[in-house]
Amino acid sequence: MKVQLTELAHARSGDKGDTANVGLIALRDDAYPILVREVTAERVKQHFRGTCHGNVERFELPNLGALNFLLHESLGGGGTLSLMTDAQGKTFSTALLRMQIEVSDEEAEA
Amino acid sequence: MITGRATDTGLTLAPLIHEFGWAADDWNRLAAGTIAGHIIECGAQCSGGNCQFEWRSIPDLANVGFPIAEGFPDGTFVITKHEGTGGRVNIPSVKEQLVYEMGDPHEYITPDVVADFTTIRLQDDGRDRVRVFGIEGRPATEFLKVSISYSAGYKAVGTLVYAWPDAYEKAQAADRILRERLDRLGLRFDQTLTEFVGANATHGPLAGEPRADAPEVQLRVGVRGQDRAAIERFTKEIAPLILTGPPAVTGFAGGRPKVEEIVAYWPALIPKKEIEPQVEVLDA
Numbered sequence: 001m002k003v004q005l006t007e008l009a010h011a012r013s014g015d016k017g018d019t020a021n022v023g024l025i026a027l028r029d030d031a032y033p034i035l036v037r038e039v040t041a042e043r044v045k046q047h048f049r050g051t052c053h054g055n056v057e058r059f060e061l062p063n064l065g066a067l068n069f070l071l072h073e074s075l076g077g078g079g080t081l082s083l084m085t086d087a088q089g090k091t092f093s094t095a096l097l098r099m100q101i102e103v104s105d106e107e108a109e110a
Numbered sequence: 111m112i113t114g115r116a117t118d119t120g121l122t123l124a125p126l127i128h129e130f131g132w133a134a135d136d137w138n139r140l141a142a143g144t145i146a147g148h149i150i151e152c153g154a155q156c157s158g159g160n161c162q163f164e165w166r167s168i169p170d171l172a173n174v175g176f177p178i179a180e181g182f183p184d185g186t187f188v189i190t191k192h193e194g195t196g197g198r199v200n201i202p203s204v205k206e207q208l209v210y211e212m213g214d215p216h217e218y219i220t221p222d223v224v225a226d227f228t229t230i231r232l233q234d235d236g237r238d239r240v241r242v243f244g245i246e247g248r249p250a251t252e253f254l255k256v257s258i259s260y261s262a263g264y265k266a267v268g269t270l271v272y273a274w275p276d277a278y279e280k281a282q283a284a285d286r287i288l289r290e291r292l293d294r295l296g297l298r299f300d301q302t303l304t305e306f307v308g309a310n311a312t313h314g315p316l317a318g319e320p321r322a323d324a325p326e327v328q329l330r331v332g333v334r335g336q337d338r339a340a341i342e343r344f345t346k347e348i349a350p351l352i353l354t355g356p357p358a359v360t361g362f363a364g365g366r367p368k369v370e371e372i373v374a375y376w377p378a379l380i381p382k383k384e385i386e387p388q389v390e391v392l393d394a
């Protein structure tokens with residue numbers, strides 16, 4: 001079945017130049033492996049199509065139950081060059097939490 | 111701490127080195143002090159501010175407590191805040207700040223050390239206390255960062271608010287009219303960006319189609335370019351839309367948009383051996 005990421009994770013995002021970073025943190029320890037399996041760099045790139053014009057990198061932090069995504073070429077040039085309302089990528093966090101992911105019935109019950 | 115331009119994390123690391131006498135190549139402890147600095151460098155952003163985790167229940171943000179890092183000689187530290195202040199320090203609030211503005215977590219590079227965020231351990235240490243330990247670091251690189259600023263042209267952003275009914279449709283129509291006028295004036299910009307605040311300014315296409323009955327939508331148009339006169343001209347085209355564009359529009363009390371010079375940022379590296387730090391203490 002499908003669930004929205006906001007059921008399984010919280011997040012915070014920020015910027016480095018024209019790159020947005022999104023840290024995705026499992027709400028419970030047993031949700032972390034689901035994030036690792038479902039929220040791949042490819043899926044995140046697809047999710048942010050039209051916003052992220054570069055590649056997406058993913059890093060794993062099992063010690064924090066977290067994934068870190070770098071979304072390159074996403075902030076209209078970044079910093080003072082950007083014309084965007086969200087030139088610092090602060091709201092990319094909840095934009096990622098809109099994603100629908102696939103979980104098994106067992107995982108949904110846990 | 112009195113310093114020129116330094117890393118944010120250095121402000122926390124320096125007093126720890128001073129107090130405990132940590133060596134300049136004690137990489138694990140330097141990494142620990144650096145990560146303590148990362149956690150508290152955005153103030154209350156680790157003690158309840160901008161915290162998504164259970165945000166509704168975070169108490170008394172009007173009186174939010176700024177974070178404290180209590181350091182120990184072995185490199186462990188506790189993140190906390192003063193008694194009687196608002197906000198909250200817990201494992202989720204600290205985790206949110208740890209991932210903020212992070213690049214490759216294995217390599218958090220500062221001039222002092224390369225810290226490894228995948229070694230961080232967190233433990234609940236009572237109310238509004240989180241113990242942080244287990245941190246490892248590696249030798250610093252041969253480079254310092256140079257933050258170069260340069261003039262990169264001009265920009266301006268204009269906004270107008272359209273009210274129900276058909277707020278989004280009217281804002282879209284106004285944008286088309288504005289762009290046609292800018293075009294007829296022969297103005298060219300390096301970039302023109304239109305956003306519809308209340309519809310898609312933050313989440314873009316992920317927000318879905320705006321509601322047809324939206325009570326209001328703000329049109330927000332930005333332009334950027336090298337020619338200051340062209341940007342000035344743009345700022346004079348926003349107010350006329352009120353009398354010569356789609357109806358039920360307001361929000362121009364602030365006057366013409368400001369033209370801003372863009373001072374852009376160019377981060378670069380320089381070998382440490384090229385730099386000789388000097389401190390001069392002047393007599394009062």
